[in-house]
Amino acid sequence: MDTNIPPLPHPKSTFTIKIGLIGDAQVGKTSLMVKYVENVFDEEYTQTLGVNCLSKKITLGSADIMFYIMDLGGQREFINMLPLASEGAKAIIFLFDLTRPETLKSIKEWHRQATGFNEQAVPLLVGTKYDLFVNMDPELQSQISRQSMRYAQAMDAPLIFCSTSHSINVQKIFKIIIAKLYNLTMRASEIKQIGDPLLIYKYLGGTRRSASASSDPSNASN
Amino acid sequence: MSIRPVNLEDFTETSFEDVDTTTSPVNWAKSVRSRQSSPLKETGGPPSSTSSESTTFSNNKKRYSTHTESDDDGEGFLDEFEEFRGKSPSEEVLKKHFTQTPLATGRGRLLEENLNEVDDEMDALTENFVKNTSVSSRNLSGITGNKLSSGRSVKQPQSMLNLRDAKKPSFRGKQAHELTNSRSASNLRAGHRLGPKTVRYKKSMPVLSKYDIIREEDEQDNYKDEFEEDLKIDRNLLQPQFLSEDNLKSPLNLSPNQYTITADDSLLTPQLHKRHREWIKPSQLNMFREPLRREKRGSKYTDGSKLSASHRLKTIKQEIDHNTPMKKGRMVYNPETLTWEGNEQALSKFRDVDSFDKKAIVIQGKPDLQVLRDRKSSTALGSRPRGKVVGRMMFDQENLRWVRIDGSEKDPFAEIPDYIPAASAPTAFTRKGLASKRSQSQFGPIRNELGGRFSSSATTRFHSLGATSNSHDPTFNIDSKTLERFYHEENRWSRKVGGWFIPRDTEMEKFEDGQGLPDSKNNSYMYEIRNMVISSARN
Numbered sequence: 001m002d003t004n005i006p007p008l009p010h011p012k013s014t015f016t017i018k019i020g021l022i023g024d025a026q027v028g029k030t031s032l033m034v035k036y037v038e039n040v041f042d043e044e045y046t047q048t049l050g051v052n053c054l055s056k057k058i059t060l061g062s063a064d065i066m067f068y069i070m071d072l073g074g075q076r077e078f079i080n081m082l083p084l085a086s087e088g089a090k091a092i093i094f095l096f097d098l099t100r101p102e103t104l105k106s107i108k109e110w111h112r113q114a115t116g117f118n119e120q121a122v123p124l125l126v127g128t129k130y131d132l133f134v135n136m137d138p139e140l141q142s143q144i145s146r147q148s149m150r151y152a153q154a155m156d157a158p159l160i161f162c163s164t165s166h167s168i169n170v171q172k173i174f175k176i177i178i179a180k181l182y183n184l185t186m187r188a189s190e191i192k193q194i195g196d197p198l199l200i201y202k203y204l205g206g207t208r209r210s211a212s213a214s215s216d217p218s219n220a221s222n
Numbered sequence: 223m224s225i226r227p228v229n230l231e232d233f234t235e236t237s238f239e240d241v242d243t244t245t246s247p248v249n250w251a252k253s254v255r256s257r258q259s260s261p262l263k264e265t266g267g268p269p270s271s272t273s274s275e276s277t278t279f280s281n282n283k284k285r286y287s288t289h290t291e292s293d294d295d296g297e298g299f300l301d302e303f304e305e306f307r308g309k310s311p312s313e314e315v316l317k318k319h320f321t322q323t324p325l326a327t328g329r330g331r332l333l334e335e336n337l338n339e340v341d342d343e344m345d346a347l348t349e350n351f352v353k354n355t356s357v358s359s360r361n362l363s364g365i366t367g368n369k370l371s372s373g374r375s376v377k378q379p380q381s382m383l384n385l386r387d388a389k390k391p392s393f394r395g396k397q398a399h400e401l402t403n404s405r406s407a408s409n410l411r412a413g414h415r416l417g418p419k420t421v422r423y424k425k426s427m428p429v430l431s432k433y434d435i436i437r438e439e440d441e442q443d444n445y446k447d448e449f450e451e452d453l454k455i456d457r458n459l460l461q462p463q464f465l466s467e468d469n470l471k472s473p474l475n476l477s478p479n480q481y482t483i484t485a486d487d488s489l490l491t492p493q494l495h496k497r498h499r500e501w502i503k504p505s506q507l508n509m510f511r512e513p514l515r516r517e518k519r520g521s522k523y524t525d526g527s528k529l530s531a532s533h534r535l536k537t538i539k540q541e542i543d544h545n546t547p548m549k550k551g552r553m554v555y556n557p558e559t560l561t562w563e564g565n566e567q568a569l570s571k572f573r574d575v576d577s578f579d580k581k582a583i584v585i586q587g588k589p590d591l592q593v594l595r596d597r598k599s600s601t602a603l604g605s606r607p608r609g610k611v612v613g614r615m616m617f618d619q620e621n622l623r624w625v626r627i628d629g630s631e632k633d634p635f636a637e638i639p640d641y642i643p644a645a646s647a648p649t650a651f652t653r654k655g656l657a658s659k660r661s662q663s664q665f666g667p668i669r670n671e672l673g674g675r676f677s678s679s680a681t682t683r684f685h686s687l688g689a690t691s692n693s694h695d696p697t698f699n700i701d702s703k704t705l706e707r708f709y710h711e712e713n714r715w716s717r718k719v720g721g722w723f724i725p726r727d728t729e730m731e732k733f734e735d736g737q738g739l740p741d742s743k744n745n746s747y748m749y750e751i752r753n754m755v756i757s758s759a760r761n
Contacts, residue, residue, distance in 0.1 A: 030535075034535070037534075038534075039514075048537070049537060049539055050537050050538050050539040050540050051537065051538040052535055052536070052537050052538075053535070053536045053537070053538065054534060054535055054536070076560040076561075077544040077560065078540065078544070079544075079555075079560055079561065079562065080540065080542065080544050080546070080548060080555050080557075080560075081538070081540055082562060083550050083553075084538065108569060108572045109561065111568060111572075112565050112566065112568040112569050113553065113561065113562040113565070115565060115568050116551070116552060116553040116562060116564050116565030116568070117550065117551065117553060117562075130507075131504065131507055134501070134502045134503065134504055134507065135504060138497070138501050141501070142497070145494060146494060147575070149494050150575040151572070151575060154571040154572050154575050155571065163507065163510075166507045166508070166510075166511060167511050167512045167514075168507065168510040168511060168512065169510070169512070170512060171512050172512070175302050175303075178303075179303060184303040184304065184305050184306075185303060185304035185305060186302055186303055186304065187301070187302055187303065187304055188302060191510075192494055192495045193494075193495045193496075193497055193498075193499070194494050194495065194496065194497045195497045195499075195501050195502055196502065196510070197510050198494070200494075
């Protein structure tokens with residue numbers, strides 16, 4: 001170590017969390033990432049040619065949490081880079097477009113492939129473009145909400161409907177990730193009424209982590 | 223595979239520095255892991271990197287860049303979590319939380335997997351222990367509570383709520399309210415799972431008893447649950463004859479023929495609530511808007527120095543053709559389908575999602591079939607135990623069809639002839655059948671192939687024969703006698719006229735049809751003719 005650097009008064013702990021964003025093309029993976037990191041939304045579509053990376057640091061008192069977000073291009077030709085986005089990730093966000101139910105259906109395949117590389121990651125199911133979703137037929141909204149809830153239950157993943165353009169539930173996604181990873185209890189109330197931007201997370205996505213978090217029983221009894 | 227950070231000169235440090243820029247897919251795992259892993263993994267101790275902008279403190283092995291955007295509303299963020307609510311985020315509290323998991327996950331995956339089994343056992347044991355002691359703990363806490371605040375009732379579980387309410391008002395509130403809405407069993411279970419762990423970090427609170435905290439979040443639900451658990455324990459103590467076997471069977475192992483099974487959409491997703499209010503209009507979207515983050519403090523982010531997202535966004539491009547097959551762990555990349563194959567069992571989780579009837583909840587007996595089945599089951603069912611019986615039908619496993627148990631099967635189509643007479647199609651079919659039969663006869667390949675020349679005669683011959691011998695069922699029923707007669711007939715025919723056709727001729731036709739004939743063979747006999755002509759001319 002360099003001796004010229006004076007000793008730090010309060011050395012911080014940095015915890016790096018890699019997050020993978022996965023889903024069909026044009027569901028809004030890059031938008032969500034940029035919105036969260038930069039708080040910017042751009043209507044224009046830019047195809048991701050590979051894997052996009054952005055990082056963001058959150059300071060929580062004396063600890064820093066570094067989100068390392070990797071966003072995989074949704075086109076099929078980039079699927080060979082899936083290991084890059086999923087391997088070693090602490091959380092994998094599966095995104096689908098609320099206005100295109102077929103993108104929800106393909107979550108099955110994304111989930112199979114991503115969990116094939118990483119079973120430990122906390123999965124999250126995120127429906128995007130909620131602002132456009134509210135324009136849809138109420139019956140269709142109801143069906144899509146229920147179907148995505150079933151998917152979330154099957155995946156044991158928190159379910160979040162978000163709108164990047166209207167800043168709905170974007171920050172929450174990443175707070176939920178921290179809550180699930182570090183076994184914290186979030187205060188944000190769940191949103192369960194169909195038609196609202198669903199936010200259901202309390203009893204989903206905890207099993208994998210709780211298994212690993214409790215792997216040190218002596219820690220738990222302290 | 224190479225990684226190309228955009229605007230590299232803007233960053234003195236990039237997080238990709240650690241990554242080998244010429245990694246092959248084989249190296250992916252290594253590079254990814256080393257890049258993202260927590261410092262704790264590397265050193266086993268707390269890292270020394272700091273958070274100040276563009277300052278990097280390195281530990282022994284790795285350097286972690288800190289050029290990333292920092293969110294200064296840490297306290298606001300902390301406030302979102304119940305554990306830090308109302309507390310100043312002291313280092314101890316934070317460390318306690320954040321060090322557990324990375325340490326635990328920092329172990330090798332194999333080790334973790336092994337541990338998971340043990341952990342599950344531990345969890346089960348802990349849960350069991352909590353269950354078994356819940357009554358005593360409740361009493362204990364009641365007594366303690368009584369000491370603390372006289373006048374509270376000890377025996378009523380409700381008093382516990384009151385006690386806690388007075389002690390720790392911050393832990394009550396929205397959560398309890400929400401839990402009353404959710405009735406699904408998974409909710410209760412998850413609450414249990416959370417339970418033992420909450421003990422750890424709330425120890426410092428002036429609690430009444432250790433197990434009191436377990437009911438922290440979903441008090442009312444857990445009370446119900448606990449009473450049910452108590453009942454279960456009592457049931458185990460009962461004599462076995464009182465326990466019905468029905469519990470062991472799967473409740474959904476029912477035949478749809480006997481029950482009306484309705485997939486109730488709202489029951490299947492109990493977490494979701496039906497809409498009572500007006501549907502959200504686009505103009506109302508602001509209701510859900512997340513509060514804007516606070517402006518960044520300090521002069522770190524001046525407009526000039528702050529980089530836009532498009533500049534900071536780094537793209538890892540693929541340099542491997544996506545047609546290259548790969549293997550990674552248990553997954554194999556199939557370049558034709560552009561998918562990773564493997565982990566198929568993950569799909570089984572979704573099986574029930576797509577076919578709702580498997581998760582049906584509303585089941586009603588069909589009265590008419592119920593009666594019928596009761597009557598039949600005593601008689602016919604006993605005599606023929608084989609095959610699956612549903613109602614009055616039994617599945618014939620050999621012929622793969624359903625048959626009536628009582629044998630009183632009436633064929634409503636008995637009077638309708640199977641054969642529908644048609645003018646041309648059956649004729650062609652019959653001829654084909656005939657030809658294939660003949661292929662087994664002594665004629666060999668010559669007669670097998672009905673060349674163009676034969677076709678007319680063969681067809682006419684069939685018609686004459688078919689009219690006489692096969693009047694009953696002209697399509698298929700050719701008995702052996704008729705067939706024999708065909709052979710004799712054809713034998714005679716070929717003896718009579720066969721000399722007129724060179725056998726080689728048909729063979730050649732066959733070759734010309736598509737199989738192709740070597741030129742030498744073809745030409746050799748042309749040459750013979752030529753030689754014959756030349757020699758005769760010479761003479």
